Amino acid sequence: MRRFFSAFWFAIRSSLQNFRRNLGVSLAGVCTMGLILVLIGALALGTHLLTNVLKDQESRASKLKIYIQDGVSLADIVNFQHRLQVDTRVLDVSFENKDQAFQEAASKGTDIATAVTALGSNPLPASLNVDVKQLRYLVLLDAVARSDPIVDTTQPTDYNPDVTPKIQAAINIIEAVVGFVSLMLLVVSLVIIMNTIRTAVYARRTEIEIMKLVGATDWFVRWPFLLEGILGGVLGAILAGLVVLGIYRLVVSLTAGALFSIPFDGLFTLVVVAGLFAGGAIIGAIGSYLGVRRFLAA
Amino acid sequence: MTIALAHRPALASDPALRPVISFHGVGKTYASGTVALRDIDLAIYQRDFVFLVGASGAGKSTLVRLLIRDEMASSGRIFVDGQEVTRMPRRRLPKLRRKFGIVFQDYKLLPTMTVGQNVAFALQVTRPGQRHLRQKVEETLWIVGLEDKIDKFPDELSGGEQQRVAIARALVARPRIFLADEPTGNLDPDTSWGIVQLLLQINHRGTTVLMATHNREVVDLVRRRVIAIDGGRVIRDEQEGQYLREGEATI
Numbered sequence: 261m262r263r264f265f266s267a268f269w270f271a272i273r274s275s276l277q278n279f280r281r282n283l284g285v286s287l288a289g290v291c292t293m294g295l296i297l298v299l300i301g302a303l304a305l306g307t308h309l310l311t312n313v314l315k316d317q318e319s320r321a322s323k324l325k326i327y328i329q330d331g332v333s334l335a336d337i338v339n340f341q342h343r344l345q346v347d348t349r350v351l352d353v354s355f356e357n358k359d360q361a362f363q364e365a366a367s368k369g370t371d372i373a374t375a376v377t378a379l380g381s382n383p384l385p386a387s388l389n390v391d392v393k394q395l396r397y398l399v400l401l402d403a404v405a406r407s408d409p410i411v412d413t414t415q416p417t418d419y420n421p422d423v424t425p426k427i428q429a430a431i432n433i434i435e436a437v438v439g440f441v442s443l444m445l446l447v448v449s450l451v452i453i454m455n456t457i458r459t460a461v462y463a464r465r466t467e468i469e470i471m472k473l474v475g476a477t478d479w480f481v482r483w484p485f486l487l488e489g490i491l492g493g494v495l496g497a498i499l500a501g502l503v504v505l506g507i508y509r510l511v512v513s514l515t516a517g518a519l520f521s522i523p524f525d526g527l528f529t530l531v532v533v534a535g536l537f538a539g540g541a542i543i544g545a546i547g548s549y550l551g552v553r554r555f556l557a558a
Numbered sequence: 559m560t561i562a563l564a565h566r567p568a569l570a571s572d573p574a575l576r577p578v579i580s581f582h583g584v585g586k587t588y589a590s591g592t593v594a595l596r597d598i599d600l601a602i603y604q605r606d607f608v609f610l611v612g613a614s615g616a617g618k619s620t621l622v623r624l625l626i627r628d629e630m631a632s633s634g635r636i637f638v639d640g641q642e643v644t645r646m647p648r649r650r651l652p653k654l655r656r657k658f659g660i661v662f663q664d665y666k667l668l669p670t671m672t673v674g675q676n677v678a679f680a681l682q683v684t685r686p687g688q689r690h691l692r693q694k695v696e697e698t699l700w701i702v703g704l705e706d707k708i709d710k711f712p713d714e715l716s717g718g719e720q721q722r723v724a725i726a727r728a729l730v731a732r733p734r735i736f737l738a739d740e741p742t743g744n745l746d747p748d749t750s751w752g753i754v755q756l757l758l759q760i761n762h763r764g765t766t767v768l769m770a771t772h773n774r775e776v777v778d779l780v781r782r783r784v785i786a787i788d789g790g791r792v793i794r795d796e797q798e799g800q801y802l803r804e805g806e807a808t809i
Contacts, residue, residue: 264686266687266688470668471683474683
C-alpha cells in the first residue's frame, strides 16, 4: 500500500513539476485544447439553439386541418376524432366548428362577412385540427382523412404537398451539415491535440528513456504523462467553458425581447460544461497515452 | 545444443560459478538488412571486468542493447542470471533491467533536476516509497566523489563530473551488472582514467562490469579481460588482454 501511494504521489508531483518546467509547451497545449473545446462547445450550443428553432418551426408546420362535410352528425365527428387521437403519429386533435372557423377567418382580416351575406350562409366548413408528431406523418394522415366518408370531398384537408417536403428537406440538410461539421471538427481536434501532446512528450523522450533503462514499468512511465494530459485538458475545458458561457449569455441578452428570443437553459448549460470537462480530460488522457506509447514501444 | 563458452569453460558445470551473462549463437540483423552481430557465443561471470572493444560500428552497442532487451536478437539465446532474455515477456523487462546499472557516452542526465534528484530518480521510479532515500543518494554520491555537488545542476558540472553522476544514478539501486557504453568517449585522458578507476572500484565491490570502449590507452593500462568484436563477430577473447594483439595495426 505504501508503495502504491508513493507511486501515485510521485506521478502527481511529477506531472505538476513537468507542467511547470515545460510551461511554454504546456500552455500551448492548454490553449490548443481550449480553442478546440470552445469550437466544440459553441457548436453544441449552436446546434441546441438551431434544433430548438427547427423544432418550433416543425411543430408549427406539423398541423393538418381535416375539413368535415356539412350535415355530418356530431357522433360521427367525435368517433373520427377518437380514432385520430389513438393514432400513435398524432399528438393532439381538436374540433373547430363552423362558427369558430368564421371567427378565426375574421380575426385574420379576411372579408368573410361579405361572403356570408352573398351566400346567405357560412361557407366555411367545420374541421378537426390535428397536431402530428413529425412533419413526415402529414402525408400519411392526409391519406387517412381522404378515405373517411365524413370528410369534405371537394377539399379534404389543407395539406399542401409542395410545401411540406421543402420544409422537411431544409431540416434534413441543416441536420446533415451540422452533423458533418461536428464530425470534422472532432477529427481535426483529435489530430491537433494528439500532435501537440506528442510534441510535449517528444521534448521529454530522454526522461522516458531513462525511466525505461532503470527498470520502471510501462504504467509507471505512463501515469505522470496521463495526469499531465488530463490536467491540460481540464484547464483547457475551464478556458473553453468560460468563453462558451460568455457567448451564450451574450446571445441570450442580445435576443431578449426580440421576436426569436433565446431563453437561458440552465440544464443544457450544465450538460455542456460537464461535457467540456469530461471531453477535455478524456482527449488529454488519450492523447498522452498514444503519445507515450510510441516512445515506450521504441 | 552445444553451448560454446568463450571463457572459463572448465568451470561452466559449477552452479556457483554459472555465468551471469551468456550469449549462445546470437545474431542481430536490422530491418534494413544490415547485419550488426552474427553467431556470438560468450559467457561473463560474477565479478568479471570485461572490456568490449572494436571499431565504431563493430557491434558493441548493439550487444549492450540486446542484453537489456532494448533491441531484440534476430537469432540465438541470451541469458542473464539464468533467465532467458530473448524469450522474456515484455511485462518482465522492468525486473530484468533492474539487474543492470547502465551509463552512456552522452550521460543522459535530466537538465532540470539537481545532481541529487537525478540520482534519486532511479530509485523513485523503480522502488517508490524507498526509505532513507536521501541517505542512499548521499552515500552513492560519496562513492563517486561528488557528495558536495548534490544540489548542483548538470550544466554546472564538468563532463567528467556529469559522467560520475550518471554512474551514481546507475549504482544507487545496487545493480548486479554494470554496463558502460563508451563512458569515456567524450572525456579527456585524465578524466577518462578517473572514470575507469571508479568502475574498477565498483567491480572490486563485487559488481560485474562490462565496458564497451575504443579507448586503447585505458584497456592497455588496466589489463583485464578483453572481448574484441569486428564485423559483428567475436574475434578475440583474452584474459588480461590488450586493445590490439601484438603485431596488429587495427582490430
